Amino acid sequence: MDFSDSPEEATFRSDARSWLDANATLRDGSEKAQDHFMARDADEVARARDWQARKAEAGWAGLTWPRAFGGRDATPIEQVIWNQEEGRYAVPPNAFLIGIGLVGPTVMMHGTEAQKAAVLPRALTGEDIWCQLFSEPAAGSDLAGIRTRARRDGDDWVISGQKVWTSGAHYSSHGILLARTDPQVPKHKGLTMFLVDMSDPAIETRPIRQISGGASFNEVFIDDLRVPDSARLGGESEGWKVALTTLMNERFSISVGRASGGARAEELIALATRVERNGRPAIEDGEVRSRIADFVARQRGLEFTSYRVMTSLSRGEAPGEESSIGKLLLGKLRQEMGAFGMELAGTAAGISVKAGDDTARWRNEYLTAPGNRIAGGSDEIQRTIIGERILGLPPDIRVDKSAPFSEL
Amino acid sequence: MNFGFSEEQDTIRETLARMLGDHATLKSAHNRLDGADGFDTATWSVLADGGWLGLAISEAEGGAGMGAVELAILAEEIGRSLAAVPYLPALCMAVPALQSAGTQDQRTSLLPGIAKGRTIIATALAEGGGLAPDTVSAKVVQDRLSGQKAPVTFGAEATHALVAATDEEGTPRLYLADLSGSGVTIGALDPIDRTRPAARIDFDNAPVELLPGSDPAAIRRLLDGAAVLAAFEQIGLAERALALTTDYAGERHAFGRAIGGFQAVKHRLADMFAKIELARSNAFFGAWALASGDSRLPEAAAVARLTALDAVQFATEESIQLHGGIGFTWAADPHLFLRRGWQLKAELGTAAIWRERLLGHLATPLRAAS
Numbered sequence: 001m002d003f004s005d006s007p008e009e010a011t012f013r014s015d016a017r018s019w020l021d022a023n024a025t026l027r028d029g030s031e032k033a034q035d036h037f038m039a040r041d042a043d044e045v046a047r048a049r050d051w052q053a054r055k056a057e058a059g060w061a062g063l064t065w066p067r068a069f070g071g072r073d074a075t076p077i078e079q080v081i082w083n084q085e086e087g088r089y090a091v092p093p094n095a096f097l098i099g100i101g102l103v104g105p106t107v108m109m110h111g112t113e114a115q116k117a118a119v120l121p122r123a124l125t126g127e128d129i130w131c132q133l134f135s136e137p138a139a140g141s142d143l144a145g146i147r148t149r150a151r152r153d154g155d156d157w158v159i160s161g162q163k164v165w166t167s168g169a170h171y172s173s174h175g176i177l178l179a180r181t182d183p184q185v186p187k188h189k190g191l192t193m194f195l196v197d198m199s200d201p202a203i204e205t206r207p208i209r210q211i212s213g214g215a216s217f218n219e220v221f222i223d224d225l226r227v228p229d230s231a232r233l234g235g236e237s238e239g240w241k242v243a244l245t246t247l248m249n250e251r252f253s254i255s256v257g258r259a260s261g262g263a264r265a266e267e268l269i270a271l272a273t274r275v276e277r278n279g280r281p282a283i284e285d286g287e288v289r290s291r292i293a294d295f296v297a298r299q300r301g302l303e304f305t306s307y308r309v310m311t312s313l314s315r316g317e318a319p320g321e322e323s324s325i326g327k328l329l330l331g332k333l334r335q336e337m338g339a340f341g342m343e344l345a346g347t348a349a350g351i352s353v354k355a356g357d358d359t360a361r362w363r364n365e366y367l368t369a370p371g372n373r374i375a376g377g378s379d380e381i382q383r384t385i386i387g388e389r390i391l392g393l394p395p396d397i398r399v400d401k402s403a404p405f406s407e408l
Numbered sequence: 409m410n411f412g413f414s415e416e417q418d419t420i421r422e423t424l425a426r427m428l429g430d431h432a433t434l435k436s437a438h439n440r441l442d443g444a445d446g447f448d449t450a451t452w453s454v455l456a457d458g459g460w461l462g463l464a465i466s467e468a469e470g471g472a473g474m475g476a477v478e479l480a481i482l483a484e485e486i487g488r489s490l491a492a493v494p495y496l497p498a499l500c501m502a503v504p505a506l507q508s509a510g511t512q513d514q515r516t517s518l519l520p521g522i523a524k525g526r527t528i529i530a531t532a533l534a535e536g537g538g539l540a541p542d543t544v545s546a547k548v549v550q551d552r553l554s555g556q557k558a559p560v561t562f563g564a565e566a567t568h569a570l571v572a573a574t575d576e577e578g579t580p581r582l583y584l585a586d587l588s589g590s591g592v593t594i595g596a597l598d599p600i601d602r603t604r605p606a607a608r609i610d611f612d613n614a615p616v617e618l619l620p621g622s623d624p625a626a627i628r629r630l631l632d633g634a635a636v637l638a639a640f641e642q643i644g645l646a647e648r649a650l651a652l653t654t655d656y657a658g659e660r661h662a663f664g665r666a667i668g669g670f671q672a673v674k675h676r677l678a679d680m681f682a683k684i685e686l687a688r689s690n691a692f693f694g695a696w697a698l699a700s701g702d703s704r705l706p707e708a709a710a711v712a713r714l715t716a717l718d719a720v721q722f723a724t725e726e727s728i729q730l731h732g733g734i735g736f737t738w739a740a741d742p743h744l745f746l747r748r749g750w751q752l753k754a755e756l757g758t759a760a761i762w763r764e765r766l767l768g769h770l771a772t773p774l775r776a777a778s
Contacts, residue, residue, distance in 0.1 A: 001410065001411065001412065001414075001477050001696045002410045002696065002700075003409060003411070003693065003697075003700070003702070004409065004700075005409060269767075272771075273771065289767045289771075290760070292767065293710075293714065293763035294763070296711060296770065297714040297715050298715065300707075301686035301689045301690045301711065301715050302689075304411070304690055304692060304693045305685065305686065305689040307409060307689075308411045308412065308689055308692065310409070311409070311411040311412045322685045322688070322689065325685045325686060328678075328682050329686060380671075382678075383671075383674065383675040383679070384671065384675070386678035387671075387677055387678045388674070390681065391650075391654050391674075391681060392654070393654065393657060393658060393666075393668035393673075393674050394665065394666045394668055395669065396674075397665075
């Protein structure tokens, strides 16, 4: 049990810091809040691409990828160290999380040599930006229930259907798409994965506005998209297996990301020191102190939980039981902190009453947090996963598990 | 960074789990609840014979010379077994106090006896609802102690007590009292957990010996260390409560299937699991901070204690709920864990105290109302 950097980690950190010092400027607090994932406009996408290209050239992109694919063979802990260090600098949002974190590892595991050569180098340098075309209007938590169809037509496939909640689709060049190729078998068995070009005119992308006001995800309409069989990733009808690789890497990327960044509970202390409650500084109010202390305790627990996950992964072990709780607890914590920050900063309704107060920041935190509780497996799905896979409880009744999809 | 246990440490855990599982059974805990002796001397002897009581005592002083992480492992397994032994006050508080604030003479005369199980030192920091060094009214004048300490866990079973009292300048310090000496009156209290007996000790001009290195900061450090180790004990007991409830939910049938298959039950068990793992992560950092002497120990201890308190209360209350009617009976196991959880809360202070300790470090201490 050692919380300090090992000698190798210390060297990695100081190398990272030297390169960042020479290539970026430290944050000075004036930067706009950003979620480090979604670019908001074309200008931000261009800046993100440029930053990614420079990182790739210097060997700081795709850190955990094998060297054979242009990565650094870094440990998950080194990835966290990089995130911590990069987070201190004013750099553009990372629009490449899906390409590098999800699609890359999936292609490495299931792709042909030609697919690896076409996908991996351009994902690493940021030339291509990837999105994940999985969820549909009628299939989110129950992903295997998707209806987008891919039909054989000679040597090609013709794909039609609708995807939704696709983050970054509006600026992505490529997508990893799950489609149903055989409706005559049970739902998990008739799926196939494809790699598609988002600039094809058969694909139409419409941004969806979230409750936070931003529009970082989309609905995507696919109307007779024709792709060659070489766009198929993995075997025909083996799409579920391929999707599980992607989803496993999604959880890993979320775990690594969580160890760094995000609003800190300590910021509520600073806020409570500036504002008043019942005629006295809010930080002297017993309820305020008690709530903040609980937020700090929970947030530290989540941070240390990701270090436990990183330790398992760096030892070459599968992430232990702890890896499933982070996602479940994070969204609710952010939601509660956002609500509390709004109440502290302004009025209970989150109306900014004084220019420059913190209301907008906490309101944004509050209005984006529900996304954490839904995306990547809702709280409810996470609880079922913990109950069944970790605690070994009897599975939910799934009446559609063995019937052919066409008969559901 | 390495946030896990070594292979040697895993072996220690397995050995302890087996030993405690054999000797400290839930049946014996029920017997104590029904009036048998609250101190499991048999298990204490087994721990002494195995060398476990001297785990963190130096080899020169009769121990094994290991550290806080190994103590944490022992704490977790004690929690899991609900063993009725004075592990926390004697090994997690009195030993480190002697090591950090005692004289060489005090260490030489007491530590070997502790390692062998002959000497048991209770820790008397509490007075009613408050904890030293913030709440201390017992006083020492010319090496004589007067005042009342309660609750003192295993106070009636101990040979000595480490007592927080003010010196002649009014500064809280730690004193060593021989409980068989003059001026000491011990009365049993009625604790919520009878596997963890508690006493009230009245001192009336009782002769005591100062631990010269003890001052208010040292008392706080002692509490921080104890809170970290207690968090492991809390996690161990919460995890056992979760395990027995999970087993029950897999066996008990209603509406044609095991009740653990219903999401209302399954999701509650998942929430128990999540709270326990969150607490464990904080406890890990606390154990590292304690073992390495890191300056963040006060914060680490507070967050470990806060999440452990929450996990225990939730897990033990919901364990009773998910057992249904049987869970509400005296003969069933769930209330054993609920009781131990409350006892551990009482011994080192409630969440209100630790929230304030945390905020005192991160922000500014709350001023007393004028």
